[in-house]
Each structure stands twice: as C-alpha cells, then as structure tokens.
Amino acid sequence: MGHHLQAGKLMLCAQSQLLLRNQSLFGVGKWALVNPGDTQIFSELETEASLPNAPTLFGLHQYYDTYKALASSSPNTHFFSAAFDQSQTGELDGIVIYMPKAKQHLDMLIANMAQLLKPDGLLLVVGENKGGIKSVAKQLERFCFNINKTDSAKHCGLISGQVSAEKTNGHNFDIDKYAVTRSYEINQQSIKVLSLPGVFGHKQLDPGTALLLQQFADHKQVKQMRGQFYDFACGTGVIACYFLSLSERLKATLSDISALALYCAERSLALNGLQGKVVASDGMQEINGSFDHILSNPPFHEGLKNDYGITLNFIKTAHAKANRGCKLTIVANRFLPYPEHIQNTFHSFSVLCKTNKFSVYQGSK
Template sequence: MLSLPSQLLLRNTDIFENGKWAIVNPSDAAIFDELRGPSMDITGLHQFHDIYFQSENTSKFLQVFAASFGIDDLKDKQQLDGAVIFLPKAKQHLEMLIANMTDLVKVGGKLLIVGENKAGIKSVGKLLARLGSTVNKIDGAKHCGLISVEIETPNKSAFEIKQFGVIRKYLVNDQELKVFSLPGVFGHKQFDPGTQLLLAQFEPRCVKLVNMKGQVLDFACGTGIIGTYFAKLNAKVKVTMSDVSALAIYCSKQTLELNAVEGKVIASDGMKQVEGYFDHVVSNPPFHTGIRNDYSITQQFIAQAHKQTRPRGTLDIVANKFLPYSEVMSGLYFRSKTLVSTNKYNIYEAAK
C-alpha cells in the first residue's frame, strides 16, 4: 500500500498535467506507476537508493540518484515548472532541498511539500514564505498536508551542497579525525555516543585492532567516521563503506579525503549492492525508516553480513539496549557475545 503522503498527492494528480515536474525523495516507487497521464513530464529525484532502484526498474520516467541535483540532471536540461518534495525527517534537510529545488524550478513555478502532520508538515509554510507571497494549503487528509508556494524569489547564488556541510574535529581514542556531515545524515554535527562506544573497543594498540587485516565493511556508514578510523589506523585493511543515502555517500567521501586515506564508498539498499566477502564488518546500523522504527533493516543486514563474511571473520555492532539483535546473531554465528553493556547501548561481537 502507498504511504499516506503518496495517497494524498495522488488525489491531486491534475497538478502534473501541465509542464515539467520533479518528485523529490518519494516514499514509494509505485507512485510513478499511478501517474499515467499522456502529457505528464515527470522526473524522479532521489537521495535514497532503495526507492531510486525500484523506480528505475519500474517507471517510464527519468530517475536520478544523487546527493544534489543540477540542471544537467533534468530532461532536455531545462528548468522545471514545478517540484514536489516529500517531507524529510530533519528540518535542515528540508531547507537544503528547498534551496536545491529553487535553483531548478523557474520563477513563477510551483514548489510543493507533502508530508504527515506528525512529521511537521503544518510548519513548512514559514519556510516556503521566503520564496513567495502566495503560500497555500492545497489539500489535507489522511493526517497529511500538501502545501504550495509560487516562486517569486530565486536563489541569490547557485546552489552548492558543500555550503550546507559542516566539518568537525573529533578525538577518537586520542586520534584526531576530521568529519564532514550534512543535514539528514546520521551523525550530523555530532559524534554519536553509540559510535564512540563501538570504536572504543578498537583502541590503537589493542589486540583487536592490531590483528585486523583484509577487507573491512562499514555498513550504514553515515558520515564515514567508522570506516575512516580503520583506514587511518590500520594499513593492513581495505575499507568499503555502504549506505542507502546519497548524502551519506557524499559525506563519507569527503571525510576520507579530509583525513588523507582511501576507501571504497558505495550506495546500497541494505546489502543488496554490496559485493564480495569481508573479514570484518563493523556498524552502527539504523533502526528507522523515516520517522518509524524498523528493526528488519538490521536483522536482514546481520543475516546477509553472515553470508558475506569469510570463515573466522567477525561482526561488531552497537545497538540501543532495547533492540532484539542478540538472538539473531547467536542463531547465525559460531560465537556471539556482548562485549560491553551500558544503561543505553550494547556492543555485540560475533565470529563465523
């Protein structure tokens, strides 16, 4: 079944009947199949590889996967008459998307935001008012809203994603790392305490880190701090980082470059696009899809990581204490144990 914001948008398909449109970060690939009007000219703009991959394989419309979008990504390289942004979780992420779309939508064109009430759709009118005086609520139902503005004020300068990025220095086991982050990426402007606890198990001279060699996977890499730490401190490993988010991919590449180390960074829906076998898998895996808890992401990751771990290979993850991952790991791996337990987190280690 389509998400509630997608259902609301489909009540208003007439908006797509005229001109060139983009749908940004839709929550459902199937929405493109529902937009069948012969005159519809729509491009899907995606920052999440799972929906992009599904859309690319099923839709007749052009689909683009990137951290940011430029005129060259659009059909015929012409500005849009309108764009619809699916409301993201983070307000700063929305502000970044609005700035990006203001570059792509012509003056006089429409910018729409669709989302759930509990995700904050009622407050987006204030953001849109910066672009034009005509802000309207086009529709509201299913605990969702669809808000529109006619763009009167273009960007003063071309959109540049790096302007929204932040570089912070963190001490990781007394080793300084520079980390690049963007809104909407896990670890933005902070060194997550769960990640700190996980990396504390790999101090520079400890046996656990010294004995590591071969291929290392940092799954759900976010800003890239985990993979970059291993690449910087252990020359015997080759690091691969993966994430579903194009923004995370961008951040991880920047973080590697800032620390003058190398690693492979790939976009992947879970482990689906991750190829090869690994000697070590290290992760602070997600348990959210949008604003909802989704334990299946990590459960599927653990199962697939087991398949792609070499004999005697290891899996180390950090998880909130309430998450039910210990049983999943012990049911798959030869050996599984809890290394550290605090009042909030558990660090699990498993060996194949």
C-alpha cells in the same frame, strides 16, 4: 540511515494518496517528485499520462532503494544524487518534495529545488502532521511567494508556494554551504568528519558509535588488523575513518542507502587522506566480495517508525559474506532484538559492553 521503502511496493503511502487527490495541480509541463515515500505514485500519475498535454515526470532520489526500484521499472527518468542540477531535468514547472525528518534537510532541498524551477514555478511540500508539515510555510518564504496550505487529509498536509524570480536571483545552490566539518578525538586519535543535514550523526559523534569505537581503543590491536573491512550503513564514514587511520593493512568498503551519507563518507575519507570504496546499496545487495571485519551502527527507523528488518537481514547477509574468523561487531539500543539473531547466525557470540542505553555485540564466524 533510517530510510526504507514502504513494504510492498504497490502500497501508496499517505503522502502519495494526498497527492493523488490533487492530481489536477500537476496539469501540464515538466514535474519532479523528490524522495517519494513509495514507487507506486509514478505509475498512478502515469495512468493519466495518456491524456494530451500530460506532464513529464522526473524522479529525484537521495535514497537508493526507491531509485533502484524505479530506475529498472518506470518509464520516467530517475536520478540518484546528493544534489541535483538543471542539466538533468532542464527547467521544471513544478516540484513536489516529500518532507524529510530533519528540518535543515528540507531547507537544503528547498534551496536546491528553487534553482530547478521556472520563475513562478510551483514548489509543493507534502508531509505528515507529526513530521512538522505545519511549519513548512515559514521555510518556503526564503524562495517563494503565494504560499498556501493546499490540502490536508490522512494526517498529512500539502503546502504550496511559487518560486520568486526576485528571491532566487543570483542564488546558486551549493551543497557544501550546508556541510559541517568537525574534528573528533576518538581514543586519542584525531578524525575529521564532514556531515550534512539528514545524515545520521550530523550534529555530533553519535554516542552509540562512540561506544562501539571505545571497544577498539587499543591502537596496537587496531594496527594489527588486516584484510577486507566493511562499514555497513556508514553515515558520515566515521567508523571506517578511525580504523583506516590506524591500520594501513585494511582495505575498506563503506555502504549506505543515502546519497547524502555517501557524499559525506567520501569527503570524510578525503579529509583524513584515506581511501575506501564507497557504494550505494540497499542492505548489502550491491556488495561484492567477502570480509574479515564487519562493523556497523545499523539503522532501526523507517521514516518515523521502528523497523528491525533491515538489520536482521544485514546480520544474515553479513554471515554469508564473512570470511572464516571474521568478526561482526555492532552497537544497538538495548531493547532491540539482535543478540539472539547474531547467536543463531554466527559461530560464537559475546556482549563486549553494555550501558543503560546501548550494547555492543560481536559474532565470530
């Protein structure tokens, strides 16, 4: 949750602008950009690709919006996955990771990328100063030597290290080593959830999600629910798992923009012996069919900034894909401007619950 492409795909984010200042680093060979903050960086680097010995570029994406935009327009090869392996790219000469929000997510990416690089290959991390780029050198020490601050500008930093054959010897990246499985008691119903760093609700059951599920504490009421159920921005899949574990008459679709979230959601379903359709989607673009129940704890962050557009668009699209009588139920921070949008879009509107931090809203078609 919480990732979103830079508005206007032709804008270079500050991290990409810093990379372009250091274009000479890319030199020759095979390079990958991991979770780039915009799509434009590839074409900017390609303008140099007419030179002899120009680098081959790969895109390794954990966010579906960037992947989809590039897969359809860029001459480079792009992959969308929770984890990456050498069968996709072969050995790489260099990799640039755009720094994620969660420190553990970066640890996981560094471990994954260390396995894709040639011995002595270059591993770069680019990120905003306020995002914690200054502490990255320490994180690179696990697999790298010759760690340097290569450049800083536009409130960003670029840190580089060379991957050490000695430190990576015998290292096989396994994403499950970073996963945590927890059991939650939700309204007297026990649910198992697998989560990974970088996925919303990784450390605990998010209090907003817990509040949303408290509105459905009556097991008898949930058991009577039937039809098509949709969990938007599903994260670890906990919302869908709760409803599916109580009602056998629901058919669920879960979607998220994050490959890590989709990995978790699939595993959470399996841990509870449940079935659902898990879909990579930017908003509801890839979602087919219509629904009888739509639930979400929707995102409102784009990187380190607030962005309401994702959810406002979701409310509109949810109405279009709602069957008659369908209820949309969402939880949100109280300061967010969603009530009027649900009121203007749905036939009826109610506030199911309010705390000093969150509200649970429901709209019916």
